[in-house]
Amino acid sequence: TTDAVIFDLDGVLTDTAELHFIAWQAIANKLNITFDKEDNEKLKGVDRENSLKYILAKGNLAVGTAKFEQLLKEKNDQYLTLINEVNPSHLFDGVLSCFAALKKSNVKIGLASASKNASLVISKLGIEHLFDFIGDAASVANSKPAPDIFLSVAHGLNVLPKNCIGVEDAVAGVRAIKSANMFAVGIGDNQILTQADLVFPSMSEFDFNQVETAFLLSAT
Numbered sequence: 386t387t388d389a390v391i392f393d394l395d396g397v398l399t400d401t402a403e404l405h406f407i408a409w410q411a412i413a414n415k416l417n418i419t420f421d422k423e424d425n426e427k428l429k430g431v432d433r434e435n436s437l438k439y440i441l442a443k444g445n446l447a448v449g450t451a452k453f454e455q456l457l458k459e460k461n462d463q464y465l466t467l468i469n470e471v472n473p474s475h476l477f478d479g480v481l482s483c484f485a486a487l488k489k490s491n492v493k494i495g496l497a498s499a500s501k502n503a504s505l506v507i508s509k510l511g512i513e514h515l516f517d518f519i520g521d522a523a524s525v526a527n528s529k530p531a532p533d534i535f536l537s538v539a540h541g542l543n544v545l546p547k548n549c550i551g552v553e554d555a556v557a558g559v560r561a562i563k564s565a566n567m568f569a570v571g572i573g574d575n576q577i578l579t580q581a582d583l584v585f586p587s588m589s590e591f592d593f594n595q596v597e598t599a600f601l602l603s604a605t
Protein backbone atom coordinates (compact mmCIF):
# COMPACT_ATOMS: atom_id res chain seq x y z
CA THR A 386 0.00 0.00 0.00
CA THR A 387 1.03 3.58 -0.53
CA ASP A 388 1.25 5.38 2.80
CA ALA A 389 2.95 8.56 1.58
CA VAL A 390 4.25 10.41 -1.45
CA ILE A 391 7.37 12.49 -0.77
CA PHE A 392 8.12 15.34 -3.16
CA ASP A 393 11.28 17.17 -4.09
CA LEU A 394 10.80 20.96 -4.40
CA ASP A 395 12.96 22.54 -7.07
CA GLY A 396 12.02 21.11 -10.48
CA VAL A 397 8.99 19.18 -9.19
CA LEU A 398 6.69 21.71 -7.50
CA THR A 399 8.23 24.92 -8.87
CA ASP A 400 11.29 26.20 -10.69
CA THR A 401 13.65 27.88 -8.27
CA ALA A 402 16.67 26.75 -10.33
CA GLU A 403 16.55 30.02 -12.26
CA LEU A 404 16.77 31.99 -9.01
CA HIS A 405 19.64 29.87 -7.70
CA PHE A 406 21.30 30.49 -11.08
CA ILE A 407 21.05 34.28 -10.80
CA ALA A 408 22.43 34.24 -7.26
CA TRP A 409 25.32 31.87 -8.03
CA GLN A 410 26.21 33.74 -11.19
CA ALA A 411 26.65 36.96 -9.23
CA ILE A 412 29.08 35.17 -6.90
CA ALA A 413 30.96 33.54 -9.79
CA ASN A 414 31.21 36.87 -11.64
CA LYS A 415 32.77 38.52 -8.63
CA LEU A 416 35.35 35.74 -8.46
CA ASN A 417 35.98 35.93 -12.22
CA ILE A 418 34.74 32.40 -12.74
CA THR A 419 32.47 31.64 -15.68
CA PHE A 420 29.20 30.05 -14.66
CA ASP A 421 26.60 29.16 -17.26
CA LYS A 422 23.28 27.32 -17.53
CA GLU A 423 25.09 24.03 -18.09
CA ASP A 424 26.90 24.47 -14.78
CA ASN A 425 23.60 25.30 -13.12
CA GLU A 426 22.09 22.04 -14.40
CA LYS A 427 24.79 20.13 -12.53
CA LEU A 428 23.88 21.93 -9.30
CA LYS A 429 20.23 20.86 -9.31
CA GLY A 430 19.53 19.06 -6.05
CA VAL A 431 23.09 19.74 -4.84
CA ASP A 432 23.27 21.49 -1.47
CA ARG A 433 24.66 24.99 -0.95
CA GLU A 434 28.14 24.06 0.33
CA ASN A 435 28.76 21.55 -2.44
CA SER A 436 27.48 23.99 -5.05
CA LEU A 437 30.06 26.58 -3.95
CA LYS A 438 32.77 23.91 -3.93
CA TYR A 439 31.84 23.07 -7.53
CA ILE A 440 32.14 26.72 -8.61
CA LEU A 441 35.46 27.26 -6.83
CA ALA A 442 36.88 24.06 -8.34
CA LYS A 443 35.78 25.21 -11.78
CA GLY A 444 37.75 28.42 -11.31
CA ASN A 445 40.69 26.58 -9.73
CA LEU A 446 40.27 28.81 -6.73
CA ALA A 447 40.93 27.97 -3.09
CA VAL A 448 39.51 30.14 -0.30
CA GLY A 449 39.77 30.04 3.48
CA THR A 450 36.93 29.06 5.78
CA ALA A 451 35.90 32.63 6.60
CA LYS A 452 35.76 33.61 2.93
CA PHE A 453 33.88 30.40 2.09
CA GLU A 454 31.26 31.17 4.74
CA GLN A 455 30.97 34.76 3.55
CA LEU A 456 30.35 33.64 -0.03
CA LEU A 457 27.66 31.22 1.15
CA LYS A 458 25.98 34.02 3.05
CA GLU A 459 26.16 36.43 0.12
CA LYS A 460 24.62 33.88 -2.21
CA ASN A 461 21.86 33.10 0.23
CA ASP A 462 21.09 36.76 0.94
CA GLN A 463 20.54 37.37 -2.74
CA TYR A 464 18.54 34.15 -3.12
CA LEU A 465 16.29 35.25 -0.23
CA THR A 466 15.66 38.57 -1.97
CA LEU A 467 14.72 36.70 -5.14
CA ILE A 468 12.36 34.18 -3.50
CA ASN A 469 10.56 37.04 -1.83
CA GLU A 470 8.85 37.47 -5.23
CA VAL A 471 7.64 33.84 -5.38
CA ASN A 472 3.84 33.50 -5.30
CA PRO A 473 1.15 30.83 -5.92
CA SER A 474 1.25 31.48 -9.69
CA HIS A 475 4.73 29.89 -9.67
CA LEU A 476 3.36 26.51 -8.64
CA PHE A 477 3.71 24.02 -11.51
CA ASP A 478 0.54 22.93 -13.30
CA GLY A 479 -0.78 19.64 -12.02
CA VAL A 480 0.52 19.95 -8.46
CA LEU A 481 -2.77 20.94 -6.82
CA SER A 482 -4.83 18.26 -8.56
CA CYS A 483 -2.17 15.67 -7.72
CA PHE A 484 -2.26 16.67 -4.03
CA ALA A 485 -6.08 16.54 -4.09
CA ALA A 486 -5.97 12.98 -5.48
CA LEU A 487 -3.55 11.94 -2.72
CA LYS A 488 -5.72 13.46 0.03
CA LYS A 489 -8.76 11.67 -1.40
CA SER A 490 -6.87 8.37 -1.13
CA ASN A 491 -5.69 9.17 2.41
CA VAL A 492 -2.06 9.22 1.30
CA LYS A 493 0.25 11.47 3.32
CA ILE A 494 2.24 14.22 1.61
CA GLY A 495 5.87 14.99 2.49
CA LEU A 496 8.59 17.32 1.26
CA ALA A 497 12.24 16.25 0.83
CA SER A 498 14.19 19.22 -0.49
CA ALA A 499 17.92 19.86 -0.28
CA SER A 500 17.11 23.53 0.24
CA LYS A 501 17.37 25.09 3.68
CA ASN A 502 14.89 27.66 2.36
CA ALA A 503 12.30 25.03 1.42
CA SER A 504 9.73 25.97 4.09
CA LEU A 505 9.86 29.60 3.02
CA VAL A 506 9.38 28.75 -0.67
CA ILE A 507 6.50 26.39 0.20
CA SER A 508 4.72 29.11 2.17
CA LYS A 509 5.32 31.63 -0.64
CA LEU A 510 3.68 29.12 -3.00
CA GLY A 511 0.71 28.99 -0.61
CA ILE A 512 0.76 25.21 -0.13
CA GLU A 513 2.26 24.70 3.34
CA HIS A 514 -1.07 23.58 4.82
CA LEU A 515 -1.19 20.66 2.37
CA PHE A 516 1.92 18.95 3.79
CA ASP A 517 1.87 16.39 6.57
CA PHE A 518 5.62 16.81 7.08
CA ILE A 519 8.34 19.06 5.67
CA GLY A 520 11.89 17.74 5.95
CA ASP A 521 14.69 19.88 7.31
CA ALA A 522 17.73 19.86 5.00
CA ALA A 523 19.86 21.42 7.73
CA SER A 524 19.33 18.50 10.08
CA VAL A 525 20.45 15.64 7.81
CA ALA A 526 24.08 14.51 7.66
CA ASN A 527 24.40 13.59 3.98
CA SER A 528 22.76 15.33 1.06
CA LYS A 529 21.34 13.70 -2.10
CA PRO A 530 22.24 11.19 -3.61
CA ALA A 531 22.37 9.90 -0.01
CA PRO A 532 18.94 8.68 1.18
CA ASP A 533 19.01 10.72 4.43
CA ILE A 534 16.44 13.43 3.64
CA PHE A 535 13.90 10.93 2.23
CA LEU A 536 14.38 8.64 5.24
CA SER A 537 13.97 11.51 7.68
CA VAL A 538 10.72 12.55 6.00
CA ALA A 539 9.36 8.97 6.12
CA HIS A 540 10.24 8.97 9.81
CA GLY A 541 8.56 12.34 10.33
CA LEU A 542 5.44 11.02 8.59
CA ASN A 543 5.56 7.88 10.75
CA VAL A 544 5.51 5.53 7.74
CA LEU A 545 7.86 2.82 6.47
CA PRO A 546 10.16 3.78 3.57
CA LYS A 547 9.05 0.73 1.59
CA ASN A 548 5.50 2.10 1.61
CA CYS A 549 6.62 5.47 0.24
CA ILE A 550 6.82 6.90 -3.25
CA GLY A 551 9.44 9.60 -3.93
CA VAL A 552 9.12 12.17 -6.72
CA GLU A 553 12.25 13.80 -8.17
CA ASP A 554 13.52 15.67 -11.23
CA ALA A 555 17.26 15.21 -10.61
CA VAL A 556 19.41 12.13 -11.17
CA ALA A 557 20.96 12.52 -7.70
CA GLY A 558 17.46 12.78 -6.23
CA VAL A 559 16.23 9.60 -7.93
CA ARG A 560 19.31 7.82 -6.59
CA ALA A 561 18.47 9.12 -3.11
CA ILE A 562 14.93 7.70 -3.38
CA LYS A 563 16.16 4.30 -4.57
CA SER A 564 18.80 4.19 -1.79
CA ALA A 565 15.99 4.91 0.69
CA ASN A 566 14.23 1.77 -0.64
CA MET A 567 11.27 3.73 -2.00
CA PHE A 568 9.46 3.64 -5.35
CA ALA A 569 10.88 6.41 -7.55
CA VAL A 570 8.80 8.59 -9.86
CA GLY A 571 10.89 10.83 -12.12
CA ILE A 572 9.66 14.14 -13.52
CA GLY A 573 11.45 14.93 -16.77
CA ASP A 574 13.29 12.91 -19.42
CA ASN A 575 13.20 9.11 -19.11
CA GLN A 576 16.50 8.93 -21.06
CA ILE A 577 18.12 10.86 -18.20
CA LEU A 578 16.18 9.58 -15.19
CA THR A 579 17.00 5.96 -16.02
CA GLN A 580 16.97 4.79 -12.40
CA ALA A 581 13.38 5.90 -11.83
CA ASP A 582 10.66 3.23 -11.72
CA LEU A 583 8.28 5.45 -13.68
CA VAL A 584 8.78 8.81 -15.43
CA PHE A 585 6.34 11.58 -16.37
CA PRO A 586 7.43 14.50 -18.58
CA SER A 587 5.94 16.98 -16.11
CA MET A 588 3.68 17.17 -13.05
CA SER A 589 0.63 17.78 -15.27
CA GLU A 590 1.00 14.20 -16.50
CA PHE A 591 1.38 12.75 -12.98
CA ASP A 592 -1.39 10.16 -12.70
CA PHE A 593 -1.72 8.71 -9.21
CA ASN A 594 -3.70 5.65 -10.37
CA GLN A 595 -0.94 4.78 -12.82
CA VAL A 596 1.71 5.34 -10.14
CA GLU A 597 -0.09 3.11 -7.62
CA THR A 598 -0.59 0.33 -10.16
CA ALA A 599 3.11 0.37 -11.09
CA PHE A 600 4.10 0.54 -7.42
CA LEU A 601 1.92 -2.41 -6.43
CA LEU A 602 3.21 -4.47 -9.37
CA SER A 603 6.83 -3.70 -8.43
CA ALA A 604 6.24 -4.81 -4.85
CA THR A 605 5.02 -8.28 -5.78
Ligand code: G16
Pocket residue numbers: 393394395396402405428429430431432433436461497498499500501502503522
Ligand atom coordinates in the same frame (compact mmCIF):
# COMPACT_ATOMS: atom_id res chain seq x y z
C1 G16 B 1 17.55 22.77 -4.25
C2 G16 B 1 18.22 23.17 -5.56
C3 G16 B 1 19.71 23.30 -5.52
C4 G16 B 1 20.14 24.11 -4.30
C5 G16 B 1 19.65 23.36 -3.06
C6 G16 B 1 20.06 24.07 -1.77
O1 G16 B 1 17.33 21.38 -4.15
O2 G16 B 1 17.90 22.26 -6.61
O3 G16 B 1 20.20 23.90 -6.70
O4 G16 B 1 21.53 24.31 -4.27
O5 G16 B 1 18.23 23.23 -3.09
O6 G16 B 1 19.35 25.28 -1.63
P1 G16 B 1 19.60 26.34 -0.42
O7 G16 B 1 20.82 27.11 -0.75
O8 G16 B 1 18.33 27.16 -0.45
O9 G16 B 1 19.74 25.54 0.86
P2 G16 B 1 15.94 20.52 -4.28
O10 G16 B 1 16.27 19.31 -3.44
O11 G16 B 1 14.74 21.26 -3.73
O12 G16 B 1 15.78 20.19 -5.75
Ligand code: MG
Pocket residue numbers: 393394395396397429430553554555558
Ligand atom coordinates in the same frame (compact mmCIF):
# COMPACT_ATOMS: atom_id res chain seq x y z
MG1 MG C 1 14.95 18.97 -7.71
